[in-house]
Amino acid sequence: MRVLLSGVVGSTAYGLARPGSDVDRLGLFAAPTEEFHGLRRPTESVVRTAPDQTWHEAAKWCRLALAGNPTVTELVWLPSELYEVRTPLGDELIGLRERLLSARAVRDSYLGYATQQLRKLAGRDRTEPATLARAAKHARHLVRLVEQAVALHETGVLTIRLADPERVRELGERIAATPDLAEGLLADAVHRLDRPGALPQAPDEAAVESWLRRVRRAHLTPAQAA
Template sequence: MSEQPNVDYGDRGVALPNEILRSVVGSGVHGIAIEGTDDHDEMGVYIEPPEWVLGVERHREDYIWRTQPEGVRSGHGDTDLVLYSLRKYLRLAIKGNPTVMLPLFAPEESLVVVTPLGEELRSLRTAFMSRLAVERFLGYMRSQHERMLGQSKRNVPNRPELIEKYGWDVKYGSHALRLAYQGFEIASTGSLSLPLPDRERARVLAVKRGEVDRDEVSAEISRMEDAVRTLLDQDRSPLPHTADLDRISAWAIDTQRRHWQWT
């Protein structure tokens, strides 16, 4: 039987030579990876050629590469890479996608590729922060919380090895609690700390190791969600309602012109 190939979607010859930013994402950048259990995730941004942006032919707006074949869950030692075109990346970041936000706030040691244009993009990080981003973090948190409790109606990945060992999926629990902490930090300060601050990091790791009862984790997630909702509903968050579209758009236009060497 022939070996199944890696996943490889998109135009590698366009994406990789035009990368401006890439960082580790997933558990690694949050500081909650457990040796021997987690895969390796990276996300980045590339600038499309002008004919792709201005022409009539449609092209993929991302490049995806995985060591595992289609339909196989990544595990320890596997790598997942996603590169987004600049325009797609900005659209996702403006909406507050939690994973897409990570390269903007990743610490220096988590950066894989960063060009001067990538540094400019990272310097724009506060322009993407908004109450809409907080709502998106809460949405992802609720999704993980439901999966943790076995209440999701979606066809979601199953980790029978965790359920057999702990009685519930502790990885969903750790994701949900992390998102709750981060949603509160963004709502209260307008920023995002990566990796997680020491206290929150220790707590999330304890959940991930199965050291905390599921009901206790669920109650803490709910308390954090209530705290975030109070900040937003009482207008106590420093964040604007939406991202700074004018600033982001002006930078995107200027950046593409400079990358293409158009005057």
């Protein structure tokens, strides 16, 4: 794969990792342009486990980012030390990160993911220690997603590294034991996200399209690279 940008994401990036935690990696790659002219489209995603690694083809990554996908979006907001591959085209994409955002996509996607985490919590048997530990992980993600969404909406900046990971961990454990505690958190987030914020109503698709066309021109033949 011609990887344009990749880095360490997940609990390590958030500051929630502990000894033994998985190290998750996310990246985007460019398929050779000529592969888009055959009967079958090139592979859009590559997922591997042990260790966990996910790469999305450039066009798919852009579509997911424009839709506000939290996991995909964080790739262009990582602290610099967490990047493992940075090419000139990858740096260009980082430079476009604000243009990928929109108020509606952030609201719908981040709160949608947080609500999914709450549903998972509500459906778990919390009497088993192992199950409770898993529930705590979902609860931490819920808290993180809600706080990131509100901050992103109000400031236009996505902060990956949590300011107080232990507070998020402790709150996650309380929510895991009593999922109803999350309802107030979500309600407050909905209220704040419904107010005017720093994000535009629509992303700058033209700028993203221009970047993607530069990617395609840079990979017209197998011998060329970004």
